[in-house]
Amino acid sequence: MSECKVRCYINLLVFFSAWMRVKWMCKTCVILSYLLSRIDLDELMKKDEPPLNFPKTLEEFEYAFNEQGRLRHTTTGEAYAFNAREDLHRWNQKRYEALGEIITRYVYQLLETKCNLTKEIVPVDATAEEPRSFIYLSADAMSNPTKLLVLIQGCGVVRAGQWARRLIINQDLDSGTQIPFITRAQEEGYGVMVLNPNENHLEVERPAKPAPLPSPEASDEPAEKRERKDDRESKKKRDFYEKYRNPQKESETEQIPIRENGSPEEHVLYVWDHFVSKAAARNVFVVAHSYGGLSLVELMIQREAQVKNRVCAVAMTDSIHNVWHQDANKSIQEWLQQHCRNWVSSPEPLDTPVEPMLSDCPRVSAGTERHELTSWRSFNSIFQFFSEALQTGEEEETSNTVTTRSSHRTKPDHDHNHNDL
Numbered sequence: 001m002s003e004c005k006v007r008c009y010i011n012l013l014v015f016f017s018a019w020m021r022v023k024w025m026c027k028t029c030v031i032l033s034y035l036l037s038r039i040d041l042d043e044l045m046k047k048d049e050p051p052l053n054f055p056k057t058l059e060e061f062e063y064a065f066n067e068q069g070r071l072r073h074t075t076t077g078e079a080y081a082f083n084a085r086e087d088l089h090r091w092n093q094k095r096y097e098a099l100g101e102i103i104t105r106y107v108y109q110l111l112e113t114k115c116n117l118t119k120e121i122v123p124v125d126a127t128a129e130e131p132r133s134f135i136y137l138s139a140d141a142m143s144n145p146t147k148l149l150v151l152i153q154g155c156g157v158v159r160a161g162q163w164a165r166r167l168i169i170n171q172d173l174d175s176g177t178q179i180p181f182i183t184r185a186q187e188e189g190y191g192v193m194v195l196n197p198n199e200n201h202l203e204v205e206r207p208a209k210p211a212p213l214p215s216p217e218a219s220d221e222p223a224e225k226r227e228r229k230d231d232r233e234s235k236k237k238r239d240f241y242e243k244y245r246n247p248q249k250e251s252e253t254e255q256i257p258i259r260e261n262g263s264p265e266e267h268v269l270y271v272w273d274h275f276v277s278k279a280a281a282r283n284v285f286v287v288a289h290s291y292g293g294l295s296l297v298e299l300m301i302q303r304e305a306q307v308k309n310r311v312c313a314v315a316m317t318d319s320i321h322n323v324w325h326q327d328a329n330k331s332i333q334e335w336l337q338q339h340c341r342n343w344v345s346s347p348e349p350l351d352t353p354v355e356p357m358l359s360d361c362p363r364v365s366a367g368t369e370r371h372e373l374t375s376w377r378s379f380n381s382i383f384q385f386f387s388e389a390l391q392t393g394e395e396e397e398t399s400n401t402v403t404t405r406s407s408h409r410t411k412p413d414h415d416h417n418h419n420d421l
Contacts, residue, residue: 049091054098058106061099065106069173080169100157100165107161107168107177111136115182117194122267123259124274131202131258135271136160136194138182141279144191147390148281151178152195154290154320155264160196163289164372175376181287184383191281195271197264197295201255268295269302276310277303283312283393285386289375293319293342300332308335313389315382316342316361317374323360336361341385343378345369351381 055061062074071080080099083092111117117136126132141148153163162168167176174180178194185192261267276284288296293316300307319342323333340361346354350367357363364381366374 049088050085052091052094054095056102058102061102063099065173070171071169096169097157099169103165103168104159104162107159107179110173110177110179111161111182111194115179115186115192117182117192120275122261122270122274126259131256133196133199133258133261133267134160135196135275136192137275138186138192141191141193142275143280144189145280146282147188147190148193148276148279148284149181149185149190150193150195150276150284150286151181152197152268152286152288152292152295153178154292155198157198159199160194163375167372167376175373180376180379181382184379188383190285191279193271193275193279195268197267197292199258200262200264200267201257203253203255206252206254264291264295265298268292268299272299272303272306277306281310283390284310285312285389286314287317287375287382288314288319289317290320290371292316294321294326297321297323297326297328297332297336300335301326301328304329304332311339312393313386314340314361315378315385316340317366317378317382318343318345318371321360323358328360333360339389343374343381345371345374350377 058064059074063071063080064074066072072078073080082096084095085091112119115136115138117138119134120137122133122135158165161178161182162176163178164176169176182192182194260270286296296314296316296319314336323336328336337360342361342363343366344354344363345368346352346365347369348354348365348367350365352365354363354365366378368374368377
């Protein structure tokens, strides 16, 4: 056989071998794809997962807040550890959420005991049977004739009195709660309203779906045949979940919205109509964090004249409002420029002016790049801003009063001169 033919045969064998390998790999990929399509990766993550039963109190969790307001383990003194169990992210997350619910109740307790706030139900005319929420008021919130401070947090799991759950758990109470704002405001003579814009619905367990009735076609099958078919299906399921453990199933729930408080925007509007607008204070001040800023702009769009007449100054912290997307008119934008300041996350030092993105309120640095810390880091600057705004407002009011009195004094003289002519 010639050398050329040998070389051709060798090339053919190499090509055939490579083609068979590719074909085998493709077939293997198809099989693997099929197997992976039958496996729920989320289910695999739940394999060998401990029960989702968590403590109901801080004491049972073996955690407590120390004198500095930091959450620490009662035995080791260590900070909260999210990864209590390695490779069980879902379980760790559920544990964190369970602790978060305890933290929410703990903050409510502090609002009532440390800050002496009282809970007011919304809607104000809610029946005992319907879902309802609440806000917190200081004793003089409705009667203080001079100053009222309104606190609005961002969206998410945070409830009344909280800026950020993450900060409460991982840093301290001062940075994560609104308590420093409340106590400072009370010391400076403000009435206080603490809104609860994320309590929008009641979550109830969804009733189990009734078992479907057998179809007429199925009923025509002989009972013995149906039983064999059911046994085969049951065995398939058992085999599958024996290999990939049947995870813990959480009860299905449904949400019943709270009347006129079904969203943060609705809640802020409702509290304005039923509480803020009826308060005695001549000067209303607002601190609005993140989504709270958006809700406030939406309130202005709905109640522009009222807000302009009552609100002296607005401090936003990393607000996500957008005057263009929210269709805020030019007069609202001009008012925001004069009466609002937004402390945004930035690497610049505190209070350094930051280039505005839109033609609305001036932006300054909060002295931190962490979104959730912007309220706490700008704490002192906010109260300074409010004091300056109040002083400016009082000076303008005095100036207007003097001008009015002057015009009244000159008018009789003018009339007298006119009569003498």
